[in-house]
Amino acid sequence: MIKSKKVEIIVESVKVNKIVYQLEEIGVPGFTIVGNISGKGSTGVLDHARKAKVFEHTYLFIVCDEEHAQAIVEYMRGVLKYFSGSCFVSDVLLLRSEKA
Amino acid sequence: MIKSKKVEIIVESVKVNKIVYQLEEIGVPGFTIVGNISGKGSTGVLDHARKAKVFEHTYLFIVCDEEHAQAIVEYMRGVLKYFSGSCFVSDVLLLRSEKA
Amino acid sequence: MIKSKKVEIIVESVKVNKIVYQLEEIGVPGFTIVGNISGKGSTGVLDHARKAKVFEHTYLFIVCDEEHAQAIVEYMRGVLKYFSGSCFVSDVLLLRSEKA
Amino acid sequence: MDLKIILDNILSPPILFFFLGAFSVAVKSNLEIPHALAQFFTLYLLMDIGFKGGHELSTSQLTPTILSTLGACMIMACLVPIYAYFTLRTKFSVENSAAIAATYGSVSAVTFVSAVSFLTTIKQPFGGHMVAAMALMESPAIIIGVIIYQFFSAKELQKIKVDEAELALSGGKMEHNHTAINWNHLLSDAFFNGSVLLLLGSLIIGYVTGKPGWKSFESFDALFKGILAFYLLDNGIIAARQIRSLQGNVIFLLCFGTLMPLFNAIVGILICKYILGTSIGDALLFTILCASASYIAVPAAMRLAIPKANPALTVPVALGITFPFNVIFGIPLYYFIITSLWK
Amino acid sequence: MDLKIILDNILSPPILFFFLGAFSVAVKSNLEIPHALAQFFTLYLLMDIGFKGGHELSTSQLTPTILSTLGACMIMACLVPIYAYFTLRTKFSVENSAAIAATYGSVSAVTFVSAVSFLTTIKQPFGGHMVAAMALMESPAIIIGVIIYQFFSAKELQKIKVDEAELALSGGKMEHNHTAINWNHLLSDAFFNGSVLLLLGSLIIGYVTGKPGWKSFESFDALFKGILAFYLLDNGIIAARQIRSLQGNVIFLLCFGTLMPLFNAIVGILICKYILGTSIGDALLFTILCASASYIAVPAAMRLAIPKANPALTVPVALGITFPFNVIFGIPLYYFIITSLWK
Amino acid sequence: MDLKIILDNILSPPILFFFLGAFSVAVKSNLEIPHALAQFFTLYLLMDIGFKGGHELSTSQLTPTILSTLGACMIMACLVPIYAYFTLRTKFSVENSAAIAATYGSVSAVTFVSAVSFLTTIKQPFGGHMVAAMALMESPAIIIGVIIYQFFSAKELQKIKVDEAELALSGGKMEHNHTAINWNHLLSDAFFNGSVLLLLGSLIIGYVTGKPGWKSFESFDALFKGILAFYLLDNGIIAARQIRSLQGNVIFLLCFGTLMPLFNAIVGILICKYILGTSIGDALLFTILCASASYIAVPAAMRLAIPKANPALTVPVALGITFPFNVIFGIPLYYFIITSLWK
């Protein structure tokens, strides 16, 4: 088991492509995207208007080492200045699996 | 980054509206709802009967400070006495983002 | 609140039945399955071909005590040697709820 | 002759697709209907049957028979839960008895739609007001179920627990009065329930737009049997799973799930024959409304209003036993009895 | 007579289902259309209207009027956002004004489809090229909106902030030039947008496969009105929610959301009458293209191109006010004006 | 003349929608068909083709040719994977070769449905038993693929690894025997696979309910071409993405993905002509069953049975190359050869 960070991000769906692109630039080992969420935050309730794509949010998480987590957080700090969403980090132990 | 709590709740979908209402009463800064889950717990497998709404569960989580977390947990302690579901808390570091 | 572990698993959907069966053998108290995810890992982007079931992954998590978590991790260590996916563990405090 | 009708019904595509669904569960097939589709089929069937009924109504006159039929529906919706409750109470707790009883007072839209499909196939006419009757029968049983529950749980001093559940949900603060049931919410949930609203709304729209409206809807309506078949395929899967998860007193539930609808049907037939004097088609629909049990709306409402009732008891009986019984044997059987009596 | 047309329109099934949806929100019903279905209805309507238009085109000739109509569409798509911008600027910031203005330059496919349905009901013919016109009008307003924004925000020295937002998203590294707008992405997003592509693609397929293609599509097309009704039921739900979340200067937005389409419609009618000389059917469709506002594609594009604009302002006006106004009153009203003028 | 048929096929709406889907991927459009819908289209097509075949069967007689055709299908389903395996083995590992080979022994329902649509358009009759033939051909190749794999991996002493994978999944405890393959599960998965079940079930229902059943289904069936077009739009999107993710020996895979179906088709045509003596319509369907490759059921089954095979190799060939090849060129080409030979 490797000490790792789990970075969780909730962000406007229209921006997800750009963020994913940036995550790959940062060089994260992987990520998982959970679609179809709703919620509420500082900008109000979000499932009011699912037909209007602009209000959709996406939830994704990345398990990675400390440095990558730092980089993602720095990046998201910039993004969340301008866009709706949330980002938080926790400690996890990642199972190191070698392929047989 | 602010030391925060992530409170995760799984609860019967028919009760979610009331719970969300109560979360707002408690004054949480936000929450995220992930629909379309299945699972198993003490009351048995849950996706057996998706047509019967009563068996549906919903997964939601709240990132907030210690006090709010405490309040949610106290509230959920009461709820889970009577209703099916699960609730657990972990530590996260929340990115403090100021809007530009 | 009981000190517990949250074990999170992402794994190929075609294998989920077997894994759930094994989780029950291990004797976990419950689990939650979140369907409909996409993502990227060492084997590449996963939502490319949703029509081809083989590429679908499923996200599930289990909240349980240390020993069960250990057992799940040992089990998943074997599984991930051969199959695509990811597994990680974190600390949570589980709300102990007695039914009224 | 009885057997021939039953056989014909069993050999109709929708029923056969129901069996196919059940069979797929038996052989552990991975056949699966996406949830969104099942919802679509429900919405379609409600919309279509409502529109059709409204169109039908717009071409007919409001007769005293129609009004008394609607009244009789309301009465049955209130009566059935009461005697169902006392039957159930011999084996189950107050909560569970009240919750199960309520489902039998309400109706199953797809059972009704199957009966409509049956009548259409054999070209037996029926009145559009029966759709209104179905809408009227959806909700009263919820209210009756809760009243029964309150009345008898007060007696047995268990009411406190319910209060506690409701209290817990509302975070300890109880609204003004101290009863556990929020009647305001319950009534608005019952009467503005999505399916009641869509059904009544479509009925009114069908009525208001009359013939030109219907013409623009006709080719949409032509999909009716195909979509019903699809829906029953899904219901076969679900019902088979439900029957497997039957728990508690299984033999009692099996008997209750078949004899209760049969009894309700006979009561319904007698009312149609000796009190209302309806046509054969309307009689079958009235009968099936009495005989069917709600497995979606009422269990969900009961979960909110009587939290201590166990839905894992309610749904399997209504969906796993009574639904197939009515759709496979009930409809042709009731029809046989009706035609025999009406002769 | 005016009133009669409006009433007839209101009493058509799709509009009544729109009201049913809105009513269900008002009474807090749990009526819900699954998202996947709403997407299906959109795809179906685009495919059907495109195919129908292409088939229509394949049977007609390319006349100068058609070409000038298409040209006029492009001009209106560029003109409308400009005068809309100046109107809005009296109350809103540059960003919000530009974003809202852009939605009015573009079109709402379902408003167009409702007008087609209206014409079909009253058997008024129209040309297949109007579908091409709709496709042409979807995207230019996005470009114009961004140009307006760049021009005026530069003036007001707020441009820097935008750069920062875009810069943040791209992780601090800015691509070669220093403007915030990635024109490459914007243009390809605008012109290869899913709905534009499906519409134009279906148009071409309908054109290429001609009569035999159409014959194989006809029974699919027969569902048109039913699916439109379903779609408007959903839109009623959504629009009612949107109107409740109106914020900012509500009265101004209410006026803007009804007077702007009215004004655009009048401009459109005058162009049709005195410049293009189109038929009555084409005139109504041209008018509705001018009058309608995009509430899906343009707000999403604006979110990417003008991040500082608040979508919670844009969408409620276009979807909660202008859409119902056009669909309920606009279509029959514009039609009344047109028939009066064309006589 | 050959070219004319191919062109006519390419210019049919379903194929053009396939191209539209592929084009949308090429231009990076955000056009997207919700997953639930794609599943619905699959279910609809299986149900419809099954029902239609069953109805057809109910009106015809069981001839020796029919029986020998069904037998020939089974034989081809077993034979194709064997020679495909040896071809593939020149470039790929045992596991990958066996997995890819198995997909070619099985069939693609939508390719079959496209051929049916082709025959319907040109009014060439065919027998309902061909639907049964398709159902029969779905699963045997899975079994053959696994047998091939077991046989050759034992030889190459790699079998141990497989055991380990299966062992890992079952938590270290291996069931009684020590082979990695759980034949019980495999067989029941193969034969009670959702699509096989729905197809065969609908076939039987169509057969049993005969003409009256069909009449109630007809307007549902009328949507066939529209839904096929929709489905191919989606498949165009998916296939284009698959072809982009081709990996490994791309040129070999491109050749294999086009020459293998061509070869299988020729074998199929010769069997029809010189052994079975079928009609032209049946010959085309038999040929397309031989030529098509499964891209859903078989890869999923192989993932379970041969975990070491890489699905990122299997699916792109079957879905990205062979599917479009068959649907665009194959069907008209095979038809051309057949009509030439049958003259």
Ligand SMILES: Nc1ncnc2c1ncn2[C@@H]1O[C@H](COP(=O)(O)O)[C@@H](O)[C@H]1O
């Ligand atoms: N404290 C929170 N806990 C959980 N989710 C949150 C929280 N704050 C925001 N979110 C999620 O992020 C979305 C956007 O938040 P905001 O930008 O604050 O409106 C919300 O709709 C929620 O889904």
Ligand SMILES: Nc1ncnc2c1ncn2[C@@H]1O[C@H](COP(=O)(O)O)[C@@H](O)[C@H]1O
């Ligand atoms: N230990 C657990 N870990 C993860 N999810 C759980 C656990 N226990 C319960 N759940 C979730 O909560 C739902 C209801 O649990 P229960 O009320 O115990 O039947 C289950 O269906 C699961 O989705």
Ligand SMILES: Nc1ncnc2c1ncn2[C@@H]1O[C@H](COP(=O)(O)O)[C@@H](O)[C@H]1O
């Ligand atoms: N580091 C990670 N963080 C989050 N999810 C991951 C990570 N690595 C893998 N995954 C998930 O696991 C799936 C399979 O991973 P892999 O087997 O590495 O291709 C991916 O598609 C992701 O959904």
Ligand code: NA
């Ligand atoms: Na009843």
Ligand code: NA
């Ligand atoms: Na416009």
Ligand code: NA
């Ligand atoms: Na084949």
